[in-house]
Each structure stands twice: as structure tokens, then as C-alpha cells.
Amino acid sequence: MNYSLLTVEILTALLGLGVLLLDLWIPATSRKLLGIIAATGLGVLLVYAIGSAAPGDGTAFGGMFVVDALSGYAKGFFLVAGLIVLLLSIDSADTIHGYAEYCALILFALTGMLFAASANDFVLMFVALELITVTFYILVSFQRNRLSSLEAGVKYLILGALASGFMVFGIALIFGSANTTNFYEISTAQTALIKSPVFLTGILLTLVGLGFKIAAFPFQIWAPDVYQGAPALTTSFLATGSKAAGFVLLARVAFEAVPELTAARGHLFLGIGSITILYGSLCAIPQRSVKRLMGYSSIANAGYLLLGFGAASLAGGSAVLAYLGGYIFTVLAAFIGIQVVVSHQESDDISAFAGLARRSPWMAASLTVGLVSLAGIPPLAGFFGKLMILKAVAVQVGTSPMVILSLLVAVLGVVVGLYYYLGVLRSVYWPRSVSDLSPIPVSGTTKLALIFAVLGTVLIGVLPETTYQGARQAVAGLATPKSPATPASPPSATTQAAK
Amino acid sequence: MLHQFDKARQDRSTYRSECESGLLNQPPKARVRTLAAPADTMSFAPHWQISGPERWLAIPGNADKVTPEMDSELIQYLPVLMLLLVAVGFAGGTLVVSVVAGKVGRRTRTKDIPYECGMLPQGDGSSRLSVKFYLVALLFVLFDIEVVFMYPWAIVYRDLLRENAALILGGMVSFMGTLFAGYLYALKKGAFDWTK
Numbered sequence: 205m206n207y208s209l210l211t212v213e214i215l216t217a218l219l220g221l222g223v224l225l226l227d228l229w230i231p232a233t234s235r236k237l238l239g240i241i242a243a244t245g246l247g248v249l250l251v252y253a254i255g256s257a258a259p260g261d262g263t264a265f266g267g268m269f270v271v272d273a274l275s276g277y278a279k280g281f282f283l284v285a286g287l288i289v290l291l292l293s294i295d296s297a298d299t300i301h302g303y304a305e306y307c308a309l310i311l312f313a314l315t316g317m318l319f320a321a322s323a324n325d326f327v328l329m330f331v332a333l334e335l336i337t338v339t340f341y342i343l344v345s346f347q348r349n350r351l352s353s354l355e356a357g358v359k360y361l362i363l364g365a366l367a368s369g370f371m372v373f374g375i376a377l378i379f380g381s382a383n384t385t386n387f388y389e390i391s392t393a394q395t396a397l398i399k400s401p402v403f404l405t406g407i408l409l410t411l412v413g414l415g416f417k418i419a420a421f422p423f424q425i426w427a428p429d430v431y432q433g434a435p436a437l438t439t440s441f442l443a444t445g446s447k448a449a450g451f452v453l454l455a456r457v458a459f460e461a462v463p464e465l466t467a468a469r470g471h472l473f474l475g476i477g478s479i480t481i482l483y484g485s486l487c488a489i490p491q492r493s494v495k496r497l498m499g500y501s502s503i504a505n506a507g508y509l510l511l512g513f514g515a516a517s518l519a520g521g522s523a524v525l526a527y528l529g530g531y532i533f534t535v536l537a538a539f540i541g542i543q544v545v546v547s548h549q550e551s552d553d554i555s556a557f558a559g560l561a562r563r564s565p566w567m568a569a570s571l572t573v574g575l576v577s578l579a580g581i582p583p584l585a586g587f588f589g590k591l592m593i594l595k596a597v598a599v600q601v602g603t604s605p606m607v608i609l610s611l612l613v614a615v616l617g618v619v620v621g622l623y624y625y626l627g628v629l630r631s632v633y634w635p636r637s638v639s640d641l642s643p644i645p646v647s648g649t650t651k652l653a654l655i656f657a658v659l660g661t662v663l664i665g666v667l668p669e670t671t672y673q674g675a676r677q678a679v680a681g682l683a684t685p686k687s688p689a690t691p692a693s694p695p696s697a698t699t700q701a702a703k
Numbered sequence: 704m705l706h707q708f709d710k711a712r713q714d715r716s717t718y719r720s721e722c723e724s725g726l727l728n729q730p731p732k733a734r735v736r737t738l739a740a741p742a743d744t745m746s747f748a749p750h751w752q753i754s755g756p757e758r759w760l761a762i763p764g765n766a767d768k769v770t771p772e773m774d775s776e777l778i779q780y781l782p783v784l785m786l787l788l789v790a791v792g793f794a795g796g797t798l799v800v801s802v803v804a805g806k807v808g809r810r811t812r813t814k815d816i817p818y819e820c821g822m823l824p825q826g827d828g829s830s831r832l833s834v835k836f837y838l839v840a841l842l843f844v845l846f847d848i849e850v851v852f853m854y855p856w857a858i859v860y861r862d863l864l865r866e867n868a869a870l871i872l873g874g875m876v877s878f879m880g881t882l883f884a885g886y887l888y889a890l891k892k893g894a895f896d897w898t899k
Contacts, residue, residue, distance in 0.1 A: 207869070221884045228891035380779070402780075 209264050209271045212253050212279060213318045216286075219245045220311030227304030235303045239294035242307045243287060243649075246314075250283040261681070263324065267386050270324035273681035277525060277674050278321035278452045281532050284656065285444045286314040288536045291653035292543055293437050299547070300435075306346060310441060313339040320449040324460075326375045326385040326410070329453050333371070333417065336446055337364050344434040344442070356433025363416065363426045371413025377406030387461040398465045407462060414457070417450030420510055421480040424503045428487070431499030436546045439495055440539030443502050444532045451509055451528055458513055459521050460682040467516045471606040474514035474597070478610040480507030481617040488624045494542055495552045497624060498535075501578060504617055505531060508593055511610055515596040518679055523592035525675035526668065530577070530585025533660030538574025540654050541567045548644050554628055558635035564644040568632050570654045577661050579625040580618050585664035590618065592672065838894055845885055852878065 223242050230237060253276075261272045289310060297303045316335030323329040341364065345357020379385050381403040382393060390397065397403045412423065419427040431439050458466040458473075466473075484504025491497040509531075512524035541560070542552065544567050549556040561568040577584035594614055600607045646654075664671050808814075817824050856875055863871040889895065 207873075221881065225884055225887055228888065 206262050206264055209262050209269065209322075211256075212249055212283075213315055213322075215249055215252075216246070216311055216318060217315045219249070220308040220315065223304055223311065224308040235297040236294055238304050238307055239290060239297050240649075242311060243290040243294065246283060246287045246290060246311070250280070250287060253279055253283055265328075267388060268325040268328045269319075269322050271322060272678075273674075274452065274455065274525075274678035275322040277529075277678040278448070279318050281448060281529050282314060282317040282321065282445055284660070285441065285448070285532050285536060286310060286317075288540075288653045288656050289437060289441045289445075291649050291656075292440070292540055294649040295544075295647050296437065296547060300346070301348070302346070306343070306437075309339045309343050313343065313441065314445065317445050317449040321452050323453065323456065324387050326378060326387070329456075330368075330372060330375060333413070333449070333453070334368060336449055337368065337417075340364075340438070340442060340446060343438040344430055346438060347435050350433075352433040353435060354433075356430045359426055359433075360430045363423075367413045367416030367423065370409045370416075374406045374409025374411075374413065377402050377409065379406075381406065387456060390461045391463070394462050394464050398462060398468070404465075407457070407465065410457065411454075414450050414454050415476075418447055418454065418506045418509070419503050420476055420506045421483050421503070424480065424483065424506070427503055428496050428499035431502065432493055432496040432552070436495060436539060436543040436552070439498070440536055440543065443498065443535050443539070447502065447506070448528050448532055451524065454513065455521060455524060455679070456682065458516075459679060463516075463683070466513065470514045470516040470600075471604045472514075473510050473516070474604070474606045474610040477507045477510030477514055478606075478613040480504070480510060481613050482507075485617040485620040485624075489620065491624070492554055493552050494554060494557065494628060495546070497628070498538065498542070501621070501625070502535075504621065505578070507617065508590060508614060511597050511614060512593045514606075514610065515593075515600055517596060517600075518676065519599070520593070520596040521679035521682075522672060522676040523589070523596045525678055526592055526664075526672045527589030529671050529675065530589045530661065530664040533657050533664060534574050534577040534584070534586050536574075537570050537654070537657035537661050538578065540650065540657055541571030541574065544644060544646060544650060554631045557628060557631050559638040559641055560632040560644075562641055564646055566646045566651060566654060567644065570658055571632060572629060573658045573661050575625040575629055577665065579621050581622075583662075583665045585661045585668075588665050588668040590614075592668075835897070842889060842894065845882060845889065849879070849882055 219242060222245075223238050226241065227235075227238055261270070263270045290307060293300070293303075293306065293310070300306050313336050316332050316339065319328065319332035320336065323332050341357060341361045344360050345354050347353040375385060378390070381400050382390050382397050384390060416423040416426075431443065434442065481504050484500045484502070484507060488497050488500035488504065491500060509524050509527060512520045512527065514520070515523070544564070545557055545560065546552045557571070560571065573584065577586035580587045580590045582588075594611065597607060597611060597614075601611075853875070856871075860871060
């Protein structure tokens with residue numbers, strides 16, 4: 205077994221443990237150092253992960269853990285998201301009670317995302333998702349003295365536990381009917397399996413668990429409350445890393461484990477995606493709280509990504525991953541502005557953003573790039589992603605009436621999106637009434653995070669080819685057979701005994 | 704005479720060599736259906752202790768492969784359904800019986816108070832506990848539960864050391880290392896300072 209495949213995961217977890225322990229010996233006045241160490245370490249890991257990319261496919265733990273184009277593609281984005289969030293957190297080092305734990309938890313959640321990107325087995329998928337979700341229960345309710353943070357934490361905990369329960373029950377049914385939980389082994393037997401009602405129920409229940417992670421209709425109910433109640437830093441990581449991990453896993457299940465089922469039931473994804481877009485877009489219109497608005501925006505975007513799954517083609521899958529890459533940078537760019545304003549004003553009402561263009565041009569620029577990209581205006585990443593997804597869906601016109609309907613809904617969602625995203629920007633640039641025009645100070649680390657996020661959003665929008673090719677290779681790589689599990693050696697002998 | 708552990712170990716290594724040669728994954732050439740032993744001679748020995756063609760059948764899961772009809776798979780869940788019916792029936796039945804029986808009997812003030820192990824119920828139902836108790840529970844996991852994992856590990860340690868030393872030692876070292884980090888954390892955070 206090749207342990208070197210797990211280098212990034214192991215080092216990320218060790219970095220988290222190291223930060224946790226380091227806090228015990230350094231004085232309380234130099235907490236910022238922890239964030240700087242964590243961010244630097246993650247930066248080094250990111251460079252290492254990109255530098256050591258394409259070492260060839262490989263599997264570990266009897267085919268459970270896989271390194272392929274998709275895992276490499278997703279891990280890069282996860283590490284960038286973790287890096288930006290950690291950089292952004294350095295400013296709050298003195299206000300967050302338990303900053304070392306906060307950094308460590310972000311790194312542990314990131315470890316879960318990295319494992320999720322490589323999960324090639326329903327069991328590892330479940331464990332990775334639990335690692336992400338359980339750390340997020342704590343991260344969401346981290347401000348223990350704020351009632352709304354606790355409320356968000358409890359809501360996330362209860363609904364998350366329910367979704368995990370659905371998922372693990374689904375995995376049990378899948379194992380009961382397929383006699384394996386490995387994605388590759390399931391894919392070799394899928395033609396017979398997808399006729400079995402037990403297996404289909406299992407897949408459906410697993411999708412319930414994943415649907416919760418990505419906040420797709422009808423499992424979206426937690427998103428606005430949790431996004432609003434959680435600290436803005438946590439929300440930014442929840443909206444990018446956690447959501448992206450859910451989509452990467454969905455891509456693995458849909459395109460590697462049961463591609464025939466995805467192709468046969470594509471209209472289901474189109475239907476759910478359309479309803480999700482409608483719900484997210486329409487509910488976002490009356491929102492006054494920007495964090496809550498981002499929650500609904502996150503639901504709407506999950507809908508667009510699901511449309512890509514509905515296309516059930518190479519183009520659809522690559523469009524999903526390309527959109528996801530741009531989406532991470534876009535949302536982080538928006539959240540950098542939100543985080544700075546919220547921590548300065550202690551309010552996330554749209555009126556708190558009034559006159560931001562004059563108070564802090566940096567933050568106004570970041571927020572503008574993020575929201576304009578989310579609204580899907582060229583030449584930013586959000587436009588390119590939506591274009592690719594709608595293109596992939598549009599070529600399927602004629603196969604099902606659902607296709608035209610979902611295209612119409614998607615266009616409607618974009619139009620509605622223009623209204624509510626630009627509504628925030630109107631307050632930033634052309635406020636109705638401004639009471640406070642004092643400048644908001646922006647630290648160097650925040651500027652660095654901002655440069656990463658804005659640069660990523662703009663570059664993916666202007667030069668989409670690299671991202672799209674990476675995404676295309678990642679999806680194409682899913683169809684190639686993974687080396688099957690090693691013949692009965694002691695570990696698999698125990699799995700046989702378990703059967 | 705061999706100690707029973709040595710015997711088991713020997714059996715296991717024979718079994719493992721057969722696994723590696725792929726012998727065990729082949730169903731016997733003879734018709735498998737005839738292999739199903741009569742109920743009275745049914746052996747519950749683990750498959751590595753059985754020789755001959757019955758071994759393939761004794762591997763858990765293989766017996767099901769004899770009858771590959773996929774449409775009867777729901778039958779397997781019949782016990783689950785029965786358990787569900789029993790559970791719902793018991794819970795619902797108890798409620799119904801207590802309501803019905805409660806209407807028949809005589810009511811007194813004493814009978815109407817909540818039952819609490821024969822004592823008079825007093826105070827709030829949800830009393831608050833000191834956070835120290837939760838701390839004790841967490842420390843218990845740190846110091847005690849890890850032994851649960853170390854015990855089976857120690858049993859197979861010598862066997863697996865020959866096969867994959869990095870896995871058997873590295874696995875436990877990383878596990879203990881993580882727990883040790885937790886121990887240091889608890890120590891420095893003052894979790895053992897009971898007087899505070």
C-alpha cells in the first residue's frame with residue numbers, strides 16, 4: 205500500500221494538531237502567530253499538492269482511497285479555500301475566544317474535505333462527511349456568548365444528524381444489495397443493481413445525505429438560518445469547502461458508481477435543480493441580512509450545479525466541476541467583504557454596508573467582484589460556470605420536456621439574482637442615507653486573502669480554458685477503471701467475514 | 704500439544720496462503736447446491752478451520768451466492784419488519800393498555816404523581832450538572848477506551864509484524880500520538896485540576 209498518496213491529508217491533520225499544541229506554550233498576546241503558522245503551513249502544502257500533481261493514479265486501503273484527476277482537482281480548491289479562510293481569520297485572533305481551537309478545527313474540517321475528494325467507497329465517504337460535519341457543528345456555534353450562533357449550531361446539529369442517519373441507512377441498503385461499498389465494484393455490477401429496488405432506495409437515501417450537505421431542495425431548510433447565525437468566517441468556509449465536498453462526492457457517486465442510473469434519471473436532477481433555483485432565488489429577494497441572503501444564494505447555486513448533473517454527460521460533469529472551482533473563489537471574495545463589515549459594524553444588515561465604497565475601497569472591490577460573479581455577469585468566473593452548465597443542459601433539448609423547463613427556470617433565476625445581488629451593491633455605492641463614513645481599516649493578511657480570492661475569480665472568468673480542461677480530465681478520469689481491491693489479504697478477509 | 708492460540712494462528716496462516724493463491728475465491732467445481740450440509744451436521748467453525756469443498760460454502764456470504772435470485776432479496780429483511788412490528792406493537796400496546804387500565808382503576812392523588820423509583824419526585828426534571836462530569840467522560844475516553852482498541856491490536860501484533868510492520872506499528876503509533884496530543888492539551892488546559 206502506498207502511504208505517500210495520503211501525504212497532504214496526514215500533513216493537514218498534523219498541522220491542526222500542531223497548532224492546537226503550540227497554543228499551550230505561546231503567550232496569549234501572540235495568538236496571531238498561530239493563524240500565521242497555520243496559513244503558512246497550508247500555503248506550503250498547497251504548493252506541494254500542486255507541484256506533486258499528476259503522480260499517476262493510485263489507490264490505498266484496498267481501493268477505498270483513490271488518487272486520480274478528480275481528487276487532485278478538488279484538493280487544490282479545498283486547500284485554497286482553507287488558506288483564504290485562515291488568512292481572513294488572523295484579524296479576529298484576539299476576538300475569537302479559543303482561536304487556536306478555531307484554526308485547528310478549520311484544518312480538521314479541511315482534512316475531512318481532502319479525504320472526501322479521494323473517497324472511493326461509501327464508508328470512507330461517510331467518515332469523511334462526518335469529519336466535516338462534526339467539526340462544523342462546533343465551528344458554527346463557536347461564538348458561545350451569541351444566542352444566534354448557538355441556535356444555528358443546534359439547528360445544524362439536529363438536521364445534520366438526521367441527514368447522516370438517512371445516509372448511513374442508505375449505505376446499509378447499498379451494501380445489503382450490492383455486497384460491496386466500493387464505488388468501482390458497484391459500477392461494474394450497476395446494470396443489474398439498478399434494477400433492484402433495495403439498491404435504488406439505498407442510493408436515494410444516500411442522495412438525501414448529500415443533498416443536505418449541498419443544501420438542495422427539499423433539504424435546504426437549514427441553510428439560511430445556519431449561514432446567518434454562524435460567525436461570518438465559518439459561513440464562508442461552510443459555503444465553499446463543505447458544499448464543494450458534497451458536490452465532489454455527488455460527482456463520484458453519480459459519475460463513477462452509478463453513471464447508468466444518472467443517465468437514466470437525469471430529469472430527476474433537472475427537476476430538483478429547478479425547484480432549488482426557484483426556492484433560493486425567490487426567497488432571497490426580500491432579505492435584509494446579507495449573510496442570510498448568501499444562504500439563499502447558496503441554495504440557488506446548488507440548483508445550477510444540480511442542473512449539470514441532470515445533463516449526465518461529460519460536458520455536464522465538467523461544467524459542474526468548473527463552476528465549483530470558480531464558485532469557491534467567488535463566494536470567498538464576497539465573504540471577505542462581509543466578514544470585515546460584520547466584524548466592524550457588528551451587524552450584517554444591508555444598511556451596514558451603506559457607503560462601503562467610500563469607507564473601504566478594498567472591501568467594496570472584493571464584495572463587488574464576488575456578487576457580480578455570483579450574479580453571472582461576464583467576464584467573471586460565475587458567468588463562465590453558468591454558461592457551461594446551461595450549454596451542457598441545452599444540448600439535451602428534445603430528450604425530455606424537463607430540459608426546456610429547467611433552462612427557463614435557470615434563466616429566470618439569473619434575472620432574479622441580478623436584482624438581489626445588485627441590491628447589496630447599490631447600498632455599497634449609492635446609499636440612500638449614510639450616517640457613518642469613517643474608514644474601515646483593512647489589515648495586510650486580509651488584503652492578501654482578498655487578492656487570492658479576487659484574482660482567482662477574475663482569472664477563471666477570463667481564462668476559463670485551464671479550469672475547464674482540468675475539470676474535463678477529472679470527470680473523464682472517473683470512467684477509467686480503478687485498480688480493483690487486492691485479492692483476499694487479511695483486511696479483506698475480515699470484510700468477507702463481515703458479510 | 705499446541706496452545707489453542709498457536710493452533711488458530713497456524714490455521715490462519717494456511718488460510719492466508721490459500722487466499723493468496725486464489726484457491727479460496729473459486730467455487731468448487733462440483734455442483735454447489737449439493738454441498739449444503741444437512742442441518743444436524745451444520746458446522747459453525749470458521750471457514751479457515753474447514754477443509755474440503757465445504758470451506759467455500761462456509762465463508763460468510765458465499766452460501767447466499769448459491770441461490771442468485773435477486774428478486775427474493777427483500778425476504779432477507781423480513782426479520783427487520785417483524786422486529787419493527789413487535790417494537791411498534793409493544794410501544795403502542797403499552798400506551799393503550801395503560802390508558803384503558805387507568806380509566807378502570809381508582810384514582811388518588813398519590814397515584815397521579817410521576818413515578819420516580821418509588822421516591823417522592825422533587826425539584827426540576829432537568830437539573831443542571833457541573834461541566835466537570837462531562838470532562839470526566841471525555842477523559843475516560845482518552846484514558847480508558849483506547850485500551851479497547853489496543854487489546855485486539857496486541858493479539859494480532861506478532862503475526863502482522865511479519866507481513867506489514869509499518870501498518871501494524873504505524874497505525875497504533877499514530878493513534879496513540881493523536882491521543883497523546885489530546886492528553887497534553889487536557890493537561891495544559893487544567894482539565895486535571897479538580898479543585899478549580
